[in-house]
């Protein structure tokens with residue numbers, strides 16, 4: 001890297017990317033699970049993007065090429081939806097994958113690996129999902145469904161290997177998020193633990209990554225790190241008024257909508273690991 005990318009530099013980069021989302025309002029096609037549709041659409045809209053939850057195979061040739069980015073999430077995978085996922089991922093738009101519960105079954109793991117071969121710009125999962133994908137394993141004894149049974153740091157080497165083998169930026173979320181292209185590793189340390197108690201926050205932040213990629217497809221590593229940090233920052237601000245998961249969900253979305261330059265540039269915690 002030519003210039004020194006300090007914490008302050010990342011704060012400015014995050015603000016520039018959020019501003020680009022607000023100005024360009026990228027159209028993001030989301031083929032996502034039934035649990036996450038509402039929170040993902042609301043998070044995208046609050047951030048300034050334009051979500052569209054379309055998953056009909058017959059609509060993809062007309063609609064997907066007009067999108068700025070595509071978001072594919074296998075959380076409530078079915079045989080019926082997989083062809084739409086394949087088609088949308090192959091439509092030539094930058095796209096982002098959320099491999100929810102990748103190890104749940106052989107069918108799901110195969111679907112995730114097949115989608116991974118269609119060159120997503122970014123894959124964001126929790127540590128257990130990234131470990132399962134990297135080892136192509138659907139039979140872990142510590143498997144806990146959609147929740148992680150590992151800390152994000154435990155999946156860091158797996159994330160690097162997966163970035164190398166797939167060509168995608170890999171983001172592992174957790175108390176600290178790690179984002180890597182196989183060479184560089186960034187950490188994003190925003191967020192509060194209560195975010196794990198709201199279902200589909202992971203899905204929502206992956207949708208936000210797709211919006212950031214759609215607004216500026218030139219640097220998927222920065223887009224993923226900044227989206228994760230900004231979502232976490234909204235969680236921190238939301239937690240100041242929240243009484244529990246339900247009110248945090250509301251206050252997080254409000255905070256995302258209201259973020260200003262000073263709050264983002266001083267609040268984002270992104271660092272390049274040595």
Ligand SMILES: Nc1ncnc2c1ncn2[C@@H]1O[C@H](COP(=O)(O)OP(=O)(O)O)[C@@H](O)[C@H]1O
Pocket residue numbers: 125126127146147148173174175176177190191192193194195196200201202203205228231232
């Ligand atoms: N212990 C934690 N402290 C702070 N933020 C967290 C913590 N756990 C998860 N997050 C944040 O919550 C969001 C969802 O992450 P995670 O729970 O890992 O995903 P998933 O819901 O897919 O399992 C991310 O933005 C992540 O940074």
Ligand SMILES: Cc1ncsc1CCOP(=O)(O)O
Pocket residue numbers: 033035036075076100146147199200201202203204
């Ligand atoms: C509970 C559940 N079941 C299938 S998808 C889903 C939501 C998972 O959301 P996240 O991965 O963000 O926790």
Ligand SMILES: [Mg+2]
Pocket residue numbers: 100101125126146202203
């Ligand atoms: Mg998840």
